[in-house]
Amino acid sequence: MAGATIDEIRERNDVVDVVGGYVNLTKAGARLRGLCPFHQEKTPSFMVNPEKQFWHCFGCHEGGDVFTFVMKMEKMSFPEAAEHLASRAGLTFSRSQRTPQEETRRQKILRANIEAERFFHSILNDTRGSHGLTKWQERGVDEGILQQYRLGYAPDSWDSLWTYLQRHKTSADIAEAAGLIRRRNDGTGHYDYFRNRLIVPIRDVQGRVIGFGGRALGDDPAKYINSPENEVFSKRAVLFGLDLTSRAISEADAAIVVEGYMDQIALHQYGFVNSVATMGTAITPEHLSRLVRYTRNLYIAYDADSAGMNAILRSAGLFEEQEMSVRIVEIPDGLDPDDLVRKRGAESMRQAVDSAVSLVDYRIRQAIRQFSENKSAGRLSEDEYTAQMILSAVPIIAEIVSPVQREALAVKLAQEWCSPDLQRVTRAAEAIRREVDMHRRRRTRSEHAGSTPHSSRRPQPTAAQRPASSSESPTISMKVRGIVRAERDLLAAMLQRDILPDLLEPLRPEKFIDPQDREIAGWLTRQVSAGGEISVEQWLGQDTESAKSDDLRKLVSELLVQETSFLKNEGAVDDRVRKILDYWKKKETREKIENLAKRIDAGETVDSEEWNRLQFPCT
Ligand SMILES: [Zn+2]
Known part of the structure; x- marks a missing residue:
């Protein structure tokens, strides 16, 4: 069977489905919106355009198509992402025929894990694994779960997995890196790491086996062991299930x-x-x-x-x-x-x-537990008891950032501890407030005493954010930014095919003032005059030698996802075209004036008609 082409793979992997596997997307007009997986954020600025099959984050300015997404998300090269998406869609894609690139060590480890999982799981139906199956059943694990998690068993043997892996062409180096086998101390070979254990494959959110957990069945003092950390397995990051x-x-x-x-x-x-x-x-x-x-x-x-x-x-x-x-x-x-x-x-x-109780409630309950025991044993008076509880709860309440929540908690605790005596409730609430305030003031002081200036962690501006010319004076660059915005509105409308480039006459591509805008406009115009399809993906050509720059890709994805509702306003396109052309007209005038001024300085006589025309170009 011949391998699928890049276009076939793209066609069979809807960007909404692929992104949706990582990001919770909700509808926002014709687009979908979610929290960006590439930067920390609380309000969603990550957008997907289902029609154009592009995504873009307006927060960190990452963007691209379905391949770029997988490359970024899984830290894969383009061929790896293509292979991944091909298999996701049930297609085959042979990287070797396209890019004779070595399979990475990471992928070899993943493949060894797949082999090992197959061994551990299939052995349950084998005489060597029947003990394991019985143990799973004794634990009450049903057949559906057994299959869904592909649970397994490592037999009580030194080399049954290693023998299997060797038969399936896994090298000792990789099996060792995957943590499946260990080297014998005397250097005479390897032995299985998991022995006589129930095996639980550990997967990442994509469902790839990244490691294993093993529960001892014999009298091994280590009841639970896991695969060691390696290129694919990091305990800190994994969420099992x-x-x-x-x-x-x-x-x-x-x-x-x-x-x-x-x-x-x-x-x-x-x-x-x-x-x-x-x-x-x-x-x-x-x-x-x-x-x-x-x-x-x-x-x-x-x-x-x-x-x-x-x-x-x-x-x-x-x-x-x-x-x-x-x-x-x-x-x-x-x-x-x-x-x-x-x-x-x-x-x-x-x-x-x-x-279930809130974290704060739980902590306070833990903190005061000892006092209620002392009180019920008669070792504390009512007032002593309340005072002790307040002092234990104060540091926990003081950590809460929201003043409203602090106040609510103070009142709640006072009621809990002192009801039904209203006077005591009021006194306790006041005491809590006072102590919490003092605690917070003390903490602020000590923080300031030992504080270091926070480093600015703002992301670097990308091409899309940066004004086209940053060397000009602030007012001019503000103006330039306005023009670049007009250019990008027009490009977005063209890329999303709401308008065609020839409708913009006399705005020729070379009139776009931002170099990247100019490049995109030039390509669009050539494409349309040649009667070709507007296939942005092919033009960006991330899989070829002529791949465009990262900045250009980010800009294009932004343009493809950007709203084009300005088109609804009458004259909106003309306004933008005029704005750009005006810029050139003014620039031309400015240059002519400078030229004339130079000639005057040099002692030439200048026709006053000529001078006046320039000063008032509109009349
Ligand atoms: Zn982002």
């Missing part, structure tokens, strides 16, 4: 975050599809920027005493920064979510989720 659950998370507008893959698998099976697992680490900024594409509402169901939970309690600022609402799910009786649903059913998990 997200490839299967991102849609459910979007739809529910909430994600349940658990600590282990066994918990996530169990929740999924029991109907909590909108769940993901971190890999036993804390929730990282990488996790949050991934999750925020689907929801801002997190339900954290971590083990109460775990290191991960402690880290979360200290991460309040991180969540607030991302405008995430975080609730803590308390699982009763020290169970984990896996045990809870399997032993007590989905309903008990549902109740735990429904009674």
